[in-house]
Amino acid sequence: MQANLAVGHRITTILKVLQIPRSTYYQWLSRQPSQRELENQRITDLGYDIWLSSNKVYGYKRIHVALKRQGLTVGVKRVWRLMKAIQAQSIMRRRFRKPVTQVLYAQRPNLVKHFDDMSGIWVADVTYIQMPGGSHLYLGMVFDPEARKVLSHKVSTVRDGQFVADILTDALKHHDAPRYLHTDMGSEYTSSTFDEVMQKHQIRHSYSKKRASV
Structure with a gap:
Protein backbone atom coordinates (compact mmCIF):
# COMPACT_ATOMS: atom_id res chain seq x y z
CA MET A 1 0.00 0.00 0.00
CA GLN A 32 7.00 12.07 19.92
CA PRO A 33 5.29 10.62 23.02
CA SER A 34 5.86 12.52 26.25
CA GLN A 35 7.77 11.09 29.21
CA ARG A 36 4.47 10.68 31.07
CA GLU A 37 2.97 8.72 28.19
CA LEU A 38 6.01 6.46 28.01
CA GLU A 39 5.78 5.81 31.75
CA ASN A 40 2.07 5.04 31.46
CA GLN A 41 2.74 2.56 28.69
CA ARG A 42 5.42 0.82 30.75
CA ILE A 43 3.13 0.63 33.81
CA THR A 44 0.30 -0.68 31.64
CA ASP A 45 2.47 -3.37 30.04
CA LEU A 46 3.95 -4.54 33.36
CA GLY A 47 0.59 -4.40 35.11
CA TYR A 48 -1.06 -6.41 32.37
CA ASP A 49 1.66 -9.09 32.57
CA ILE A 50 1.21 -9.28 36.37
CA TRP A 51 -2.56 -9.58 35.95
CA LEU A 52 -2.21 -12.41 33.45
CA SER A 53 0.37 -14.19 35.63
CA SER A 54 -2.15 -14.18 38.51
CA ASN A 55 -4.72 -15.93 36.28
CA LYS A 56 -6.61 -12.62 36.21
CA VAL A 57 -7.21 -12.81 39.97
CA TYR A 58 -5.22 -9.71 40.96
CA GLY A 59 -7.01 -6.39 41.19
CA TYR A 60 -5.34 -3.00 40.91
CA LYS A 61 -4.25 -2.98 44.57
CA ARG A 62 -2.31 -6.23 44.28
CA ILE A 63 -0.91 -5.15 40.92
CA HIS A 64 0.25 -1.95 42.60
CA VAL A 65 2.06 -3.95 45.30
CA ALA A 66 3.66 -6.21 42.68
CA LEU A 67 4.87 -3.19 40.73
CA LYS A 68 6.45 -1.71 43.85
CA ARG A 69 8.24 -5.01 44.47
CA GLN A 70 9.73 -4.66 40.99
CA GLY A 71 11.11 -1.28 42.00
CA LEU A 72 8.53 0.83 40.17
CA THR A 73 7.35 3.89 42.10
CA VAL A 74 3.78 4.64 41.10
CA GLY A 75 0.61 5.79 42.83
CA VAL A 76 -2.21 3.36 43.43
CA LYS A 77 -4.77 5.68 41.77
CA ARG A 78 -2.65 5.80 38.65
CA VAL A 79 -2.49 2.00 38.55
CA TRP A 80 -6.27 1.86 39.00
CA ARG A 81 -6.84 4.25 36.10
CA LEU A 82 -4.46 2.46 33.72
CA MET A 83 -5.72 -1.02 34.58
CA LYS A 84 -9.32 0.11 34.22
CA ALA A 85 -8.53 1.47 30.75
CA ILE A 86 -7.46 -2.01 29.56
CA GLN A 87 -10.13 -3.78 31.66
CA ALA A 88 -7.53 -5.66 33.72
CA GLN A 89 -9.80 -6.24 36.70
CA SER A 90 -9.96 -9.07 39.21
CA ILE A 91 -12.40 -11.84 38.33
CA MET A 92 -12.24 -13.21 41.90
CA ARG A 93 -15.68 -13.34 43.45
CA ARG A 94 -15.65 -12.08 47.02
CA ARG A 95 -18.59 -14.16 48.19
CA PHE A 96 -18.97 -17.85 47.42
CA ARG A 97 -20.46 -20.96 48.91
CA LYS A 98 -18.00 -23.45 50.34
CA PRO A 99 -18.61 -27.17 50.01
CA VAL A 100 -20.22 -28.49 53.18
CA THR A 101 -18.48 -31.20 55.21
CA GLN A 102 -19.96 -33.56 57.77
CA VAL A 103 -18.47 -34.09 61.22
CA LEU A 104 -18.09 -37.80 61.93
CA TYR A 105 -17.16 -37.79 65.64
CA ALA A 106 -18.57 -36.13 68.70
CA GLN A 107 -16.79 -32.94 69.74
CA ARG A 108 -13.57 -33.37 71.70
CA PRO A 109 -12.20 -30.83 74.15
CA ASN A 110 -10.01 -27.87 73.28
CA LEU A 111 -6.97 -29.05 75.24
CA VAL A 112 -4.63 -26.20 74.30
CA LYS A 113 -7.00 -23.28 74.83
CA HIS A 114 -5.47 -22.12 78.10
CA PHE A 115 -1.84 -23.12 77.49
CA ASP A 116 0.71 -20.34 78.00
CA ASP A 117 3.60 -22.53 76.83
CA MET A 118 3.08 -23.47 73.18
CA SER A 119 6.10 -25.79 72.99
CA GLY A 120 5.18 -29.25 71.86
CA ILE A 121 1.96 -28.03 70.21
CA TRP A 122 1.22 -27.99 66.51
CA VAL A 123 -1.77 -26.54 64.67
CA ALA A 124 -3.26 -27.90 61.44
CA ASP A 125 -5.74 -26.25 59.13
CA VAL A 126 -7.17 -26.37 55.61
CA THR A 127 -7.96 -23.23 53.61
CA TYR A 128 -10.48 -23.10 50.77
CA ILE A 129 -9.21 -21.23 47.68
CA GLN A 130 -11.67 -20.08 45.01
CA MET A 131 -10.15 -20.24 41.52
CA PRO A 132 -11.18 -18.62 38.21
CA GLY A 133 -13.98 -20.35 36.37
CA GLY A 134 -15.69 -21.62 39.52
CA SER A 135 -13.12 -24.29 40.41
CA HIS A 136 -11.45 -24.48 43.81
CA LEU A 137 -8.40 -25.87 45.60
CA TYR A 138 -7.58 -26.74 49.20
CA LEU A 139 -4.38 -25.62 50.89
CA GLY A 140 -3.60 -27.70 53.97
CA MET A 141 -0.75 -27.11 56.39
CA VAL A 142 0.78 -28.01 59.73
CA PHE A 143 2.10 -25.03 61.70
CA ASP A 144 4.35 -24.69 64.75
CA PRO A 145 3.02 -21.63 66.64
CA GLU A 146 6.02 -21.43 68.97
CA ALA A 147 8.54 -21.32 66.10
CA ARG A 148 6.04 -19.50 63.85
CA LYS A 149 6.93 -21.88 61.07
CA VAL A 150 4.96 -23.93 58.55
CA LEU A 151 6.26 -27.48 58.93
CA SER A 152 4.52 -28.98 55.90
CA HIS A 153 1.87 -28.07 53.37
CA LYS A 154 0.05 -29.48 50.37
CA VAL A 155 -2.46 -28.36 47.74
CA SER A 156 -5.24 -30.64 46.52
CA THR A 157 -8.60 -30.63 44.77
CA VAL A 158 -9.91 -33.06 47.41
CA ARG A 159 -10.23 -32.41 51.14
CA ASP A 160 -10.38 -35.69 53.02
CA GLY A 161 -8.66 -37.67 55.76
CA GLN A 162 -5.90 -38.91 53.48
CA PHE A 163 -5.10 -35.35 52.40
CA VAL A 164 -4.47 -34.06 55.92
CA ALA A 165 -2.87 -37.35 57.04
CA ASP A 166 -0.26 -36.98 54.28
CA ILE A 167 0.54 -33.43 55.40
CA LEU A 168 0.99 -34.50 59.02
CA THR A 169 3.08 -37.53 58.00
CA ASP A 170 5.37 -35.29 55.97
CA ALA A 171 5.87 -32.95 58.94
CA LEU A 172 6.70 -35.92 61.19
CA LYS A 173 9.41 -37.03 58.75
CA HIS A 174 11.42 -33.91 59.55
CA HIS A 175 10.34 -32.98 63.07
CA ASP A 176 9.78 -34.71 66.40
CA ALA A 177 6.15 -35.47 67.16
CA PRO A 178 4.38 -32.83 69.26
CA ARG A 179 2.45 -33.53 72.47
CA TYR A 180 -0.71 -32.03 71.02
CA LEU A 181 -2.13 -31.25 67.59
CA HIS A 182 -4.92 -28.68 67.47
CA THR A 183 -7.46 -28.62 64.61
CA ASP A 184 -11.06 -27.71 63.98
CA MET A 185 -13.88 -30.26 63.79
CA GLY A 186 -13.76 -30.74 60.03
CA SER A 187 -14.51 -34.26 58.81
CA GLU A 188 -10.99 -34.68 57.46
CA TYR A 189 -9.56 -34.23 60.97
CA THR A 190 -12.14 -36.52 62.57
CA SER A 191 -11.58 -39.30 60.03
CA SER A 192 -10.17 -42.70 60.98
CA THR A 193 -7.33 -42.21 58.46
CA PHE A 194 -6.08 -39.12 60.25
CA ASP A 195 -6.71 -40.63 63.68
CA GLU A 196 -4.48 -43.60 62.84
CA VAL A 197 -1.53 -41.28 62.21
CA MET A 198 -2.21 -39.47 65.48
CA GLN A 199 -2.34 -42.71 67.48
CA LYS A 200 0.75 -44.14 65.79
CA HIS A 201 2.82 -41.17 66.95
CA GLN A 202 1.00 -40.85 70.30
CA ILE A 203 -0.18 -37.32 69.62
CA ARG A 204 -3.12 -36.01 71.62
CA HIS A 205 -5.81 -34.35 69.54
CA SER A 206 -7.33 -31.01 70.54
CA TYR A 207 -10.39 -29.60 68.78
CA SER A 208 -11.84 -26.14 68.40
CA LYS A 209 -15.47 -25.58 67.51
CA LYS A 210 -16.98 -27.01 64.34
CA ARG A 211 -16.51 -24.90 61.25
CA ALA A 212 -19.60 -22.98 60.32
CA SER A 213 -21.02 -23.64 56.86
CA VAL A 214 -21.11 -20.59 54.59
Whole structure:
Protein backbone atom coordinates (compact mmCIF):
# COMPACT_ATOMS: atom_id res chain seq x y z
CA MET A 1 0.00 0.00 0.00
CA GLN A 2 1.36 3.45 -0.93
CA ALA A 3 2.17 5.92 1.85
CA ASN A 4 -0.51 8.38 0.68
CA LEU A 5 -3.29 5.74 0.78
CA ALA A 6 -5.37 4.51 3.74
CA VAL A 7 -7.79 1.62 3.41
CA GLY A 8 -7.92 2.17 -0.34
CA HIS A 9 -8.43 5.96 -0.18
CA ARG A 10 -6.06 8.87 -0.52
CA ILE A 11 -5.15 10.44 2.81
CA THR A 12 -6.01 13.88 1.45
CA THR A 13 -9.55 12.68 0.74
CA ILE A 14 -9.90 11.22 4.24
CA LEU A 15 -8.62 14.42 5.88
CA LYS A 16 -11.04 16.48 3.81
CA VAL A 17 -14.02 14.32 4.82
CA LEU A 18 -13.01 14.46 8.49
CA GLN A 19 -12.31 18.20 8.23
CA ILE A 20 -8.80 17.76 9.62
CA PRO A 21 -6.10 20.16 8.36
CA ARG A 22 -3.18 18.47 6.62
CA SER A 23 -0.78 20.32 8.91
CA THR A 24 -2.44 18.71 11.95
CA TYR A 25 -2.08 15.26 10.41
CA TYR A 26 1.63 15.71 9.63
CA GLN A 27 2.27 17.12 13.11
CA TRP A 28 0.68 13.96 14.53
CA LEU A 29 2.91 11.79 12.34
CA SER A 30 6.07 13.46 13.64
CA ARG A 31 4.88 13.77 17.23
CA GLN A 32 7.00 12.07 19.92
CA PRO A 33 5.29 10.62 23.02
CA SER A 34 5.86 12.52 26.25
CA GLN A 35 7.77 11.09 29.21
CA ARG A 36 4.47 10.68 31.07
CA GLU A 37 2.97 8.72 28.19
CA LEU A 38 6.01 6.46 28.01
CA GLU A 39 5.78 5.81 31.75
CA ASN A 40 2.07 5.04 31.46
CA GLN A 41 2.74 2.56 28.69
CA ARG A 42 5.42 0.82 30.75
CA ILE A 43 3.13 0.63 33.81
CA THR A 44 0.30 -0.68 31.64
CA ASP A 45 2.47 -3.37 30.04
CA LEU A 46 3.95 -4.54 33.36
CA GLY A 47 0.59 -4.40 35.11
CA TYR A 48 -1.06 -6.41 32.37
CA ASP A 49 1.66 -9.09 32.57
CA ILE A 50 1.21 -9.28 36.37
CA TRP A 51 -2.56 -9.58 35.95
CA LEU A 52 -2.21 -12.41 33.45
CA SER A 53 0.37 -14.19 35.63
CA SER A 54 -2.15 -14.18 38.51
CA ASN A 55 -4.72 -15.93 36.28
CA LYS A 56 -6.61 -12.62 36.21
CA VAL A 57 -7.21 -12.81 39.97
CA TYR A 58 -5.22 -9.71 40.96
CA GLY A 59 -7.01 -6.39 41.19
CA TYR A 60 -5.34 -3.00 40.91
CA LYS A 61 -4.25 -2.98 44.57
CA ARG A 62 -2.31 -6.23 44.28
CA ILE A 63 -0.91 -5.15 40.92
CA HIS A 64 0.25 -1.95 42.60
CA VAL A 65 2.06 -3.95 45.30
CA ALA A 66 3.66 -6.21 42.68
CA LEU A 67 4.87 -3.19 40.73
CA LYS A 68 6.45 -1.71 43.85
CA ARG A 69 8.24 -5.01 44.47
CA GLN A 70 9.73 -4.66 40.99
CA GLY A 71 11.11 -1.28 42.00
CA LEU A 72 8.53 0.83 40.17
CA THR A 73 7.35 3.89 42.10
CA VAL A 74 3.78 4.64 41.10
CA GLY A 75 0.61 5.79 42.83
CA VAL A 76 -2.21 3.36 43.43
CA LYS A 77 -4.77 5.68 41.77
CA ARG A 78 -2.65 5.80 38.65
CA VAL A 79 -2.49 2.00 38.55
CA TRP A 80 -6.27 1.86 39.00
CA ARG A 81 -6.84 4.25 36.10
CA LEU A 82 -4.46 2.46 33.72
CA MET A 83 -5.72 -1.02 34.58
CA LYS A 84 -9.32 0.11 34.22
CA ALA A 85 -8.53 1.47 30.75
CA ILE A 86 -7.46 -2.01 29.56
CA GLN A 87 -10.13 -3.78 31.66
CA ALA A 88 -7.53 -5.66 33.72
CA GLN A 89 -9.80 -6.24 36.70
CA SER A 90 -9.96 -9.07 39.21
CA ILE A 91 -12.40 -11.84 38.33
CA MET A 92 -12.24 -13.21 41.90
CA ARG A 93 -15.68 -13.34 43.45
CA ARG A 94 -15.65 -12.08 47.02
CA ARG A 95 -18.59 -14.16 48.19
CA PHE A 96 -18.97 -17.85 47.42
CA ARG A 97 -20.46 -20.96 48.91
CA LYS A 98 -18.00 -23.45 50.34
CA PRO A 99 -18.61 -27.17 50.01
CA VAL A 100 -20.22 -28.49 53.18
CA THR A 101 -18.48 -31.20 55.21
CA GLN A 102 -19.96 -33.56 57.77
CA VAL A 103 -18.47 -34.09 61.22
CA LEU A 104 -18.09 -37.80 61.93
CA TYR A 105 -17.16 -37.79 65.64
CA ALA A 106 -18.57 -36.13 68.70
CA GLN A 107 -16.79 -32.94 69.74
CA ARG A 108 -13.57 -33.37 71.70
CA PRO A 109 -12.20 -30.83 74.15
CA ASN A 110 -10.01 -27.87 73.28
CA LEU A 111 -6.97 -29.05 75.24
CA VAL A 112 -4.63 -26.20 74.30
CA LYS A 113 -7.00 -23.28 74.83
CA HIS A 114 -5.47 -22.12 78.10
CA PHE A 115 -1.84 -23.12 77.49
CA ASP A 116 0.71 -20.34 78.00
CA ASP A 117 3.60 -22.53 76.83
CA MET A 118 3.08 -23.47 73.18
CA SER A 119 6.10 -25.79 72.99
CA GLY A 120 5.18 -29.25 71.86
CA ILE A 121 1.96 -28.03 70.21
CA TRP A 122 1.22 -27.99 66.51
CA VAL A 123 -1.77 -26.54 64.67
CA ALA A 124 -3.26 -27.90 61.44
CA ASP A 125 -5.74 -26.25 59.13
CA VAL A 126 -7.17 -26.37 55.61
CA THR A 127 -7.96 -23.23 53.61
CA TYR A 128 -10.48 -23.10 50.77
CA ILE A 129 -9.21 -21.23 47.68
CA GLN A 130 -11.67 -20.08 45.01
CA MET A 131 -10.15 -20.24 41.52
CA PRO A 132 -11.18 -18.62 38.21
CA GLY A 133 -13.98 -20.35 36.37
CA GLY A 134 -15.69 -21.62 39.52
CA SER A 135 -13.12 -24.29 40.41
CA HIS A 136 -11.45 -24.48 43.81
CA LEU A 137 -8.40 -25.87 45.60
CA TYR A 138 -7.58 -26.74 49.20
CA LEU A 139 -4.38 -25.62 50.89
CA GLY A 140 -3.60 -27.70 53.97
CA MET A 141 -0.75 -27.11 56.39
CA VAL A 142 0.78 -28.01 59.73
CA PHE A 143 2.10 -25.03 61.70
CA ASP A 144 4.35 -24.69 64.75
CA PRO A 145 3.02 -21.63 66.64
CA GLU A 146 6.02 -21.43 68.97
CA ALA A 147 8.54 -21.32 66.10
CA ARG A 148 6.04 -19.50 63.85
CA LYS A 149 6.93 -21.88 61.07
CA VAL A 150 4.96 -23.93 58.55
CA LEU A 151 6.26 -27.48 58.93
CA SER A 152 4.52 -28.98 55.90
CA HIS A 153 1.87 -28.07 53.37
CA LYS A 154 0.05 -29.48 50.37
CA VAL A 155 -2.46 -28.36 47.74
CA SER A 156 -5.24 -30.64 46.52
CA THR A 157 -8.60 -30.63 44.77
CA VAL A 158 -9.91 -33.06 47.41
CA ARG A 159 -10.23 -32.41 51.14
CA ASP A 160 -10.38 -35.69 53.02
CA GLY A 161 -8.66 -37.67 55.76
CA GLN A 162 -5.90 -38.91 53.48
CA PHE A 163 -5.10 -35.35 52.40
CA VAL A 164 -4.47 -34.06 55.92
CA ALA A 165 -2.87 -37.35 57.04
CA ASP A 166 -0.26 -36.98 54.28
CA ILE A 167 0.54 -33.43 55.40
CA LEU A 168 0.99 -34.50 59.02
CA THR A 169 3.08 -37.53 58.00
CA ASP A 170 5.37 -35.29 55.97
CA ALA A 171 5.87 -32.95 58.94
CA LEU A 172 6.70 -35.92 61.19
CA LYS A 173 9.41 -37.03 58.75
CA HIS A 174 11.42 -33.91 59.55
CA HIS A 175 10.34 -32.98 63.07
CA ASP A 176 9.78 -34.71 66.40
CA ALA A 177 6.15 -35.47 67.16
CA PRO A 178 4.38 -32.83 69.26
CA ARG A 179 2.45 -33.53 72.47
CA TYR A 180 -0.71 -32.03 71.02
CA LEU A 181 -2.13 -31.25 67.59
CA HIS A 182 -4.92 -28.68 67.47
CA THR A 183 -7.46 -28.62 64.61
CA ASP A 184 -11.06 -27.71 63.98
CA MET A 185 -13.88 -30.26 63.79
CA GLY A 186 -13.76 -30.74 60.03
CA SER A 187 -14.51 -34.26 58.81
CA GLU A 188 -10.99 -34.68 57.46
CA TYR A 189 -9.56 -34.23 60.97
CA THR A 190 -12.14 -36.52 62.57
CA SER A 191 -11.58 -39.30 60.03
CA SER A 192 -10.17 -42.70 60.98
CA THR A 193 -7.33 -42.21 58.46
CA PHE A 194 -6.08 -39.12 60.25
CA ASP A 195 -6.71 -40.63 63.68
CA GLU A 196 -4.48 -43.60 62.84
CA VAL A 197 -1.53 -41.28 62.21
CA MET A 198 -2.21 -39.47 65.48
CA GLN A 199 -2.34 -42.71 67.48
CA LYS A 200 0.75 -44.14 65.79
CA HIS A 201 2.82 -41.17 66.95
CA GLN A 202 1.00 -40.85 70.30
CA ILE A 203 -0.18 -37.32 69.62
CA ARG A 204 -3.12 -36.01 71.62
CA HIS A 205 -5.81 -34.35 69.54
CA SER A 206 -7.33 -31.01 70.54
CA TYR A 207 -10.39 -29.60 68.78
CA SER A 208 -11.84 -26.14 68.40
CA LYS A 209 -15.47 -25.58 67.51
CA LYS A 210 -16.98 -27.01 64.34
CA ARG A 211 -16.51 -24.90 61.25
CA ALA A 212 -19.60 -22.98 60.32
CA SER A 213 -21.02 -23.64 56.86
CA VAL A 214 -21.11 -20.59 54.59
